[in-house]
Amino acid sequence: MKKNLIKTLLFWVLLQTQLFASDYEWSALSSKAEVYTNEAIHLQYTCSFSDEAELYAIEFDPTQENENLTIKLLSKDEKIVEGKKISKYEFVAFAHRAGIQEFAFDVQMKKTNKDSIENTVIGRDNGHYAEYETKIIKQKELTLSVHEHNSTLVGALAMEIKKDTPNIKAYTPYHMQITLSGKANFDAIKPFVFEIEGVKILSEEPQKNIKLTKEGYEGVWSQKFVFIATKDFTIPQMTLAYFDPINAVEKKLSFEQTQVEVVAPAFKQEELLDAVEDSFVFEKEYLYYLLTFIAGFLFAKIKIKLHKENKTQKDIFHERVKNAASLDALCMILALEDAQKYESLILKIETKELTSLKQTKTLIIKGTL
Numbered sequence: 001m002k003k004n005l006i007k008t009l010l011f012w013v014l015l016q017t018q019l020f021a022s023d024y025e026w027s028a029l030s031s032k033a034e035v036y037t038n039e040a041i042h043l044q045y046t047c048s049f050s051d052e053a054e055l056y057a058i059e060f061d062p063t064q065e066n067e068n069l070t071i072k073l074l075s076k077d078e079k080i081v082e083g084k085k086i087s088k089y090e091f092v093a094f095a096h097r098a099g100i101q102e103f104a105f106d107v108q109m110k111k112t113n114k115d116s117i118e119n120t121v122i123g124r125d126n127g128h129y130a131e132y133e134t135k136i137i138k139q140k141e142l143t144l145s146v147h148e149h150n151s152t153l154v155g156a157l158a159m160e161i162k163k164d165t166p167n168i169k170a171y172t173p174y175h176m177q178i179t180l181s182g183k184a185n186f187d188a189i190k191p192f193v194f195e196i197e198g199v200k201i202l203s204e205e206p207q208k209n210i211k212l213t214k215e216g217y218e219g220v221w222s223q224k225f226v227f228i229a230t231k232d233f234t235i236p237q238m239t240l241a242y243f244d245p246i247n248a249v250e251k252k253l254s255f256e257q258t259q260v261e262v263v264a265p266a267f268k269q270e271e272l273l274d275a276v277e278d279s280f281v282f283e284k285e286y287l288y289y290l291l292t293f294i295a296g297f298l299f300a301k302i303k304i305k306l307h308k309e310n311k312t313q314k315d316i317f318h319e320r321v322k323n324a325a326s327l328d329a330l331c332m333i334l335a336l337e338d339a340q341k342y343e344s345l346i347l348k349i350e351t352k353e354l355t356s357l358k359q360t361k362t363l364i365i366k367g368t369l
Contacts, residue, residue, distance in 0.1 A: 024049045024056070026107070028140040031214065036147050038154040038185050039245045040216030041093040042074075043103060045139060046086065053085040057132065059108040060089055069101070070094040072212055092212055094185065098148035104141040110134050151243035151250055155184025155216065159240070159253040166260045171332040173350060174227040174260055176235070180253070183218045184242065186210050192223055192238055200228040200339040202346055226350055228335045232262050318365050327357050334364075 024047050031042035047058060063071050074090040095101045110132035163176040178192060186208055194201050203225045210219030227235070239254040317337055324330040327349050334342040345364070348354045 023051070024053065024109070026137060026139060028103075028142055030103070030142045030144060032144065034145045034147065035095065036149050036154065036243065036245045036248075037096055037098055038094050038152070038188070040183075040214075041095070041144065042214040043071075043091040043093055043142070045089045045091075045105075045107075047088075047107075049085040049087075051084060052080055055111050056085075057110040057112075058087055059110065060105070062091065062103075062105040068095070068097050070096070074212055074214065090214070092214065092216060094216075095144070095146040098146050101144045101146050102141060103139075103143075105139045107137045107139060108134055109137055149243045149250070151241055153184060153188045153240075153242035154245055155182060155242060156244060156246070157182040157184050157240075157242055157253060159255065161255045163258065166258055168260065168262055170230045170262050171228060171335065172328070173331060173346075174229075175350070176225045176227070176258075177222060178225075178238075178255075179220060179222040180240070181220045183213075183216050186217055186219065186221050189221055189240070192225075194225065194227075194235065196227070196229075196233050196235070198229060198231065199233045200335055202226040202228075202339065202343045204347060224347075224351075226346065227260070228332075228339065229260070229262055233260050234258065235260065321361050321364050324357070324361065327354070327360065330357065330360065 027046045027048070029044045029046075032039075035041055045060070049056065061073075063073050065071075071091050071093045074092050075088075076090075077088045079086055093103070111134075112132045157180050160179040160181070161176065162179070164174050166174075168174050180186075180189065189206070191203070191206050194203075203223065206221055206223045208219065208221050210217045210221070212218075227233070235258040237254060237257040239252050241250055241252050243249075244251050317333075320333050320337075321330065324333055331346050331349050334346055339346070345354075345360075349360065354360050
């Protein structure tokens, strides 16, 4: 009797072990066997169960980021197909060093029983969590050859340049935008920098609108510039080099230099100053005041000059701000005063973030901008 009981227990234990090992099967795939450094690699790991696998939980997270390798999670999906559960994990990897790259990961398969789940959900054993039996599974090892190249930027890109007509008035902002679109490791793109003698140059931080796909990062990178000058100037040619892994060649994107002609002053005196509300009408009574003015001309001139000398640079600047007739005129005044100090404010006006002339003047004078 005891022997039969022991045999039964051993058979049950053996059966449970076999079931634990045969309830699921893992598979692993790589999109490429050979890649170049910083080229995207799509990795897919799939666990196929023999049933709905209600008692199983999976812990699998090989994501990392270091000097040799970067792995990002692309998607995680679980679904039931014909009564069988399928768990799929997708990652995108980037190898930063040439050589042999091995992907060998462990996954934790956790299995519980119905009683443990019911106790946890229903609360029969309040304060206790579901008990799991854990087994470490080694994923199929994936091996790739990683080849070196001479560029930090990898992918397939197109360049578009948007710019104003190259004929402007003095102090009028000349706008230009550089846009790069396609697939690449966009973080490797450095901001463009222009240095042109006699030209005030304002630039914003590059803007990125990208997403991770099976083929790497895809999207748009852009940077805006504003040039302000009093005479003709030339925007030099700029070149961006990147490595195309599909054709295994280095390519270059560039735009030709641009000659910008600066013509007459941007604003006439009446455009810079607010219009006088009441028009002047000459009457006879004014003749008396005119003669009085002529008689005391020298004295009055001296007093006016002394009064002007008492004004600070800040007072003069505030007067110019108050008298600006438009936001464009205000931009010109700010650029002449201190283009670097007011760079962010000029950009806000240029990008229509600030649209109220009165409000902008008030904020500048109060020193809140």
